[in-house]
Amino acid sequence: MATNRQLLRPLYFLQRAIANLVHAPLMSLVATATIALSLFVGAIFALSISGGEALLNAWGGAAHLTLYLSPAAPDEAARILAQRAAFLAGPQATVQTVTHDAALARLKHDLGDLGRALDGLEENPLSPLVEVRLPRSANAAEVRALADQFARIPEVIDVDYGRAWLDRLTSLLLALRWTAILLGVVVLAATIFLVSNTIQLTVFARREEIEIMKLCGGTDWFVRTPFLIEGALQGLAGGLIALGGVALARHLLLPKMADALAFAAGMDLPRLLPSQMLAVAGGGAALGLLGSALAVGRFLRA
Amino acid sequence: MATNRQLLRPLYFLQRAIANLVHAPLMSLVATATIALSLFVGAIFALSISGGEALLNAWGGAAHLTLYLSPAAPDEAARILAQRAAFLAGPQATVQTVTHDAALARLKHDLGDLGRALDGLEENPLSPLVEVRLPRSANAAEVRALADQFARIPEVIDVDYGRAWLDRLTSLLLALRWTAILLGVVVLAATIFLVSNTIQLTVFARREEIEIMKLCGGTDWFVRTPFLIEGALQGLAGGLIALGGVALARHLLLPKMADALAFAAGMDLPRLLPSQMLAVAGGGAALGLLGSALAVGRFLRA
Amino acid sequence: MIKLFHVTKSYLGDRPCIADLSLTVDKSEFVFLTGPSGAGKTTLLRLIFAAERPTSGQIIVGGRNIARLSASAIPYLRRNIGVVFQDFKLLNNRSVLDNVAFALEVIGERVGPARRRAREMLGRVGLEHKAESPPQRLSGGEQQRVAIARALVNSPAIVLADEPTGNLDASLTADILQLLFDSNARGATIVVATHDRGLLTRFPRRAVQLAHGKMTSDG
């Protein structure tokens, strides 16, 4: 079969694809640019979202939970609770016990001059408490889950962890994520649509060539293969250009952002992991291939 | 001059432009879609940023400043300060004076059982103070500016307004804005580039037509005018589609966001003002016109 | 080799351009197809290489029933047919040589041998010196000869030539017809559509005359 003979000639098709790219630079440029820009916007967009999440979490800072025992509970009960809390909160958390006396001393200190008035008390009416300081890496959902666990311990009569604050942080992240999902879907759909239409236009500009190939006895695969290779090459080039663009944007933005990020010590502008870079480049190639396949397919059927 | 005769025939060119749009639906579709998608992404993006800012401000909630006087200051001084603060903070702010006695009563109430201990004091060591509650609409920068003004009043020995909190909010807004500027520039540049290239491709697909017009004695303006009208019409259509898309996205997103926005009472998803809608539609038309002018210009020179 | 039985081809709203036509062209026969402008010559050739489907009737080419051919089988039919199009149909973004070599590449020939044979064929139509030009830069008659070279380069069993000498002067016309006669002598079946009855007097062969899609004379 001649078809099989052709499929065994990948070099021939690669050669023809490259010749076409070189001979019609406008078209290859437009398709490549469309893919590059779409991927660039998509990547910057994904990085902004992930950066926003990281920033919000950093803003929250280290979370701080306070477990109150009954005022009647002995200091020993607080110490036992502290051990249990340390176990639940994990090795990275810092746990501190505040006894009846320590609680009163703290209040006196806080009241300053007025503190002397407390010396007249016969009995200490304050509760002992346990303070749990979580690492910065703990996020809102983890804090909330831990607070719920603590609240279920019978000795604990109240858990204070800035619920309102956490609720707002969680809401904000949720809003961010919904926007991200919407915009992500839009950018992806826009990319596929634009790329396939742009390639359709380049195929249209070569309709005579396709017609002549078919009149000379070329099979559909003979017509299609160079277009597919061209699409994949354009897509790959687009992906690589997008990666370069992301690196450049990061480079330009880094000094501007330094101030804004000063409070979030140790936080850096988000970067693409090697696997994500591969995904961008491969995604470009896939996009180009898919766009070409759709465009040529529509054309060959017509 | 024949040129003048042609310029007096806007209807003729409009007719030809519409006929071309109808006869080459693929090309008009691609150009319109490119403009629509670019404007849609741009508009959604701008709305997200403005929504993000509004959300951050709402999260901040109503700002609250406390002005401390010297403990030795008489209550009357606090009342005079309150009047001055009310004048500086504007009519929408609520200003409240807390006298020496009121301050002590408040502390007693806060201490609960322990409060009784304060009865033994001979002298009131607390400062009188003035509380200023700003409207929700006040943003971080305004709060900070007002606090600076208050601090410059000689009677005021300290202003408390959650400086750390405000600093973080400001940083976050700054980061958001830099990202917005970067992405905005990218989306705009991408849009102009894509639109002009796409139209270039549609012009390229009609190069024979242009060649024949010129061979029959058509002037450059005779060739150019229908393309410009087509570009403007495609752009206008693209702008209107983008507006429809924004309305649809808002409609889809509103229920999903309701939860996330629950805490920000009275806050709504950001919407386009009529003037902004006009800008999107007009911007689309301008984009189409500009893209066509660039593409045909390049072609006529070649 | 080519057999048409009661073939009709009509386009929507027009009277048929081929009306109930029956025709047999034997293997290795040489036939002129004549008739005035719009008689249906091009349409008849297009039916034979399956660029159009007949509205009714049967067409058998090289033993295959064209009307029943699946879309994927058409390329393989066309590889046995060399066609000279009335409007040449050359690729403007390729060189003349590539245009001719292309007909060989389509059927799976390797690039090197394809170009060699294409260059040789260009020599036979007197255009070796234009091998590297794009067709746009050629004169009308030169383009026509490129189209002829492309049709003959893979020595097809059937050659359909539509006005192959419309842009050529008398001496080049004789050269090109000689190429077709040679090909015919080596066994190819050849159909040449022409409006030029002068050709028939200079090169007497079987001539099928069409008018309004009907055969008006044969012989």
Next chain:
Amino acid sequence: MIKLFHVTKSYLGDRPCIADLSLTVDKSEFVFLTGPSGAGKTTLLRLIFAAERPTSGQIIVGGRNIARLSASAIPYLRRNIGVVFQDFKLLNNRSVLDNVAFALEVIGERVGPARRRAREMLGRVGLEHKAESPPQRLSGGEQQRVAIARALVNSPAIVLADEPTGNLDASLTADILQLLFDSNARGATIVVATHDRGLLTRFPRRAVQLAHGKMTSDG
């Protein structure tokens, strides 16, 4: 009307296709331009309507020096010249009628009268019934007649026709030449390029013969 002084046209790397040619065509003259394929007939016509610039020499058309014409003046020159292109150059996405009317619209004629005159002109080349078809659907000879109708519809002072009868049979050829003779009788200057020396014997007129870009006979 048309004067060439020592005109040479050469493309990069090739020997000149027009070499030191001098020629005068008077107002209301009718000239055949003959010569074999590649002689330079089309190139000469392209020089006259400013589609190419001469490498050297002067060309004066209707009193204007083509070599010195600014780019913006070229359209106004072309409005006085009707051209029948060898490859027709019809707009495929417009109807036949629009293609012809287009030549009038370009010079500022209103759509209504333009279409009326175009339809009448189509009648004179025998194609009124194809007015609404796109040119692709026409036979080769029909397309050629549309090209002729377009060239003549605005009664230009100069008509340049490149192989206008290459796709037409003898009887249509006579009809078309009669159209050109009529136009000539009304005062138009006409140059017809053709490879067909038979035309010259049937319609004796002044004939300028080219070979390799040089004039070999005139008269």
